[in-house]
Amino acid sequence: MGKIAGDVSANHHAATGDFAHPTSAQLIEIDSRNSLMPPSATSAPVVTLQGVAKRFANGTLALDQFDLRIRNGEFLSLLGPSGCGKSTALRLIAGLGEPTRGGISWAGATRSGRRNGLDVGFVFQEPTLMPWATVFRNVMLPLKLQGVVEYGAATKRVVEALERVGLASFRDAYPRELSGGMKMRVSIARALVTDPPLLLMDEPFAALDEITRFKLNNDLLELWRAVGHTVIFVTHSVFESVYLSSRIVVMTPRPGRVFAELTVDAPYPRDESFRTSAEYARHCRIVSQALSRAMGDVS
């Protein structure tokens, strides 16, 4: 660990040199053992990853020495180039697969090793809907699988989830009858229907056109502020991560580890005026620079 931490902090100091001017986004000390808490974050971490490594059967080392503490209520983005292990980290947090080394602990977990007690919602890059089922039955699925038997209560929750994403009138439509953006909304409604404290999103808007993506970004922020869950959002877009996040974790390419943690302290609610503001541009520049350093680009 010592050598790796040294390498990273060397990069980190080089990076801070460039940001001599006071900026609203600051590089935070990356050593997770004593990470600085931004004033907005509260209490105990929801999930803690310590020294996590993941090696796949084909020998690929996707993650190595990956340390991360996810704080309650934050909107955290994992930012990095394709193949940097962001999705792998997200899947491990969801309890899909086991880390090769290191440990993950979930708030409310009753025994180590499995994601017990902590409900998560997961949104994939594709909408991942069952094509044979209506919108209503797709959103009902998590409740059915978790054994919510009382049909009236379950129906109410499904209708509420669909209302939150603005699709209440589409409950009887089939996925193929919906546009790409609407399918993704159904997918988000399905992730929200169990009211999970932690929402995991794996590049959910990457396949959508820009207009739809901006609209869904805004709607997602509104949802996050209304519901108050913790969000971990995987993206390769600097602009999307700055717009959405309260904190951005920049990852190095394979094997993925935390290169820098940046706080985006622009206040919420954020809207289209934030997207065109000088403050937004400044944040984006800082994050872009951190990202190019993470990728080993010294220019």
Place this chain on the structure above:
Amino acid sequence: MSRADPPPVTARGLVIEWPRIVLPIATLALGVLVWDLVVRIKNIPPFILPGPGLVAATLLSDWGLLWDSLLVTLATTFEGLALALAGGVGLAILFNQSRLIENSLYPYAVILQVTPVVAVAPLLLIYLPQQAAVLACAWIVAFFPILANTTLGLNSVDRNLVDLFEIYGASRIAVLLRLKLPAALPYVLGGLKIAGGLSLIGAVVAEIAAGSAGAGSGLAYRIAESSYRLNIPRMFAALILLSIAGIAIFLALSLLSYLALRRWHESAIASER
């Protein structure tokens, strides 16, 4: 957000366009005309090639006999198909749940399929009662396409959906019933469409093989029997009935597939260009 207009949904294959009806009928009429002319001009005797008029007359005069035989053959075909559906889907589910069973049995399912049923039928007739042997032949040829297609369908489930089910702690049985079987349905129906025709073929082959034993009463037995008696017009009449039965089975299974998939599967939806 406004409600997106769903693309116009029409049934592929069920929308009847006049060239698709008129052209085959015209071809048929032309073929029958040529057949009739050849028989008349060459003055071919009916025990070598009967004309279409004689075949039609035989179809009418022997209708009672042929109809009863058709019902026997169709009953065998549908029993074989039903058993093939149960066996094919059931075995595919077993294979999907257990590698051990799949590795132990799959090669034999293939062997059963590649061994020509004509060669197996006489043996089956020795060891089984005739009706059971005929049914077994129909089953043997019909079950493999259902097994192969269902296996493919069960293995073609969206990986992300499998992950989603795991995230929510779904049991194996829930994954099977709520995810794998619905995802495999289009494949099962595709296999069933192939199996319907094959089941008829299996029944006919077994009846022909059993025909020499002399106890059958199916339509293929009538063909074999008429052949011994040089009753060529009745052979043609029985053959025509068999063809019509095959077409009817295919159409019925296509309709079933369309009805089951019309709301969600691309195969049942024609897009407008």
